[in-house]
Amino acid sequence: MKITDLLPTPQVSTAVHDAASVDAAMLSRYSNRAFLPKPVDRALLQSLLQVAARAPSGTNTQPWKVYVLQGASRDALVDKVVAAHDALAADPSLAAQYREEYDYYPEKWVSPYIDRRRECGFGLYGVLGLGKGDKAGMHAQHQRNYRFFDAPVGLMFTMDKVMGRGSLLDYGMFLQNIMLAARARGLHTCPQAAWNGFAKIILPHIGAGDEEMLVCGMSMGYADEGALVNTFATTRVDAQDFTSWLE
Ligand SMILES: Cc1cc2nc3c(=O)[nH]c(=O)nc-3n(C[C@H](O)[C@H](O)[C@H](O)COP(=O)(O)O)c2cc1C
Structure with missing residues (x-):
């Protein structure tokens, strides 16, 4: 099916009657960290990616490129990155080999972002009963990222290095579209920057060209509803606290 076949005609007069479903997709999206096999x-x-591709992008540049890993290709990548993650923990001097291709996080953390980041980290580890000193437990939990949290589908997202920072803005909209379209199909997701440091392993594995950079990864599948980790729910600042009304 071509992407244009999906479009309601005319788009301009298509009413979205059911706000509840759209809201439910947004409100039920969370970072799921335990999947069923x-x-x-x-x-x-395919349909999910096709719909998500309707995301807007500056001058319709559509900077995204998606790699879907399942089966043996997924498992082989997991093995490679898990081994690298273990080696890095054993010898932190290896960190110099694993550089992220763009700064996802700031070099210097300031309030209130550092506070929210801490709340998120402590909250997640708290649900799992992992204390601050439990390095092995934290390493194992962090490593679940590199097992796609057991999801059968791993996604890797790349874009052309020549593109500007604005393309990352476009990319975010595309990623959110994917996560909402997933919700509409009974699936859950976890977007993952954790993979970014291992780009030099991932890019050759997926067959990406020299011009591509890794934007992030994502786990996708059916949620393990009984998993403790999936009871972790994050907070948000109220809209009234980040909005200024100017009249
Ligand atoms: C681009 C991006 C990268 C992320 N990377 C990771 C990651 O590597 N591992 C992880 O467990 N969560 C990751 N997250 C999830 C965030 O921690 C999560 O979105 C945030 O705490 C809000 O929680 P919620 O998604 O459950 O609403 C990422 C989120 C985004 C948007």
């Missing part, structure tokens, strides 16, 4: 139908993944 249940495979995801390929046609479903």
Whole structure:
């Protein structure tokens, strides 16, 4: 199916009657960190990506490139990155080899972002009963990132290095579209910057060209609803506290 076949005509007069469903997709999206091994139908993944591609981008540049990893290719990447993550923990001097291709986080953390980051980290580890000193437990939990939290589908997102910072803005909209379209199909997701440091392992594994850089990864699949980690819910600042009304 071509992407234009999906469009309601005319777009301009298409009413979205059901605010509740749109809101439910947004409100039920959270970072799911335990998945069932249940495979995801390929046609479903294709339709989800096709719809998500309607995301806007500056001058319609559509800077995204997606790699879907399942089965042996997924498992082999997991093995490689888990081994690298273990080696890094054993010898932190290896960190110099693993550089992120763009700064996702600030070099210097300031309030209130550092406070929110801490709340998120402590909250997650708190739910899991992991104390601050439990290095092995934290390493194991962090490593679950590199197992796609057991999701059968791993996604890797790249873009051309020649593109500007604005393309990352476009990319964010595309990623959110994917996560909402996933919700509409009974799937859950976890976007993951954790992979970014291992780009030099990931890019050759997925067959990316020299001109591509890794934007992030994502786990996708059916949630393990009984998993303790999935009871962790993050907070948000109220809209009234980040909005200024100017009249
Ligand atoms: C681009 C991006 C990268 C992220 N990377 C990771 C990651 O590597 N591992 C992880 O567990 N969560 C990751 N997260 C999830 C955030 O921690 C999460 O979105 C935030 O705490 C809000 O919680 P919620 O998604 O459950 O609403 C990432 C989120 C985004 C948007």
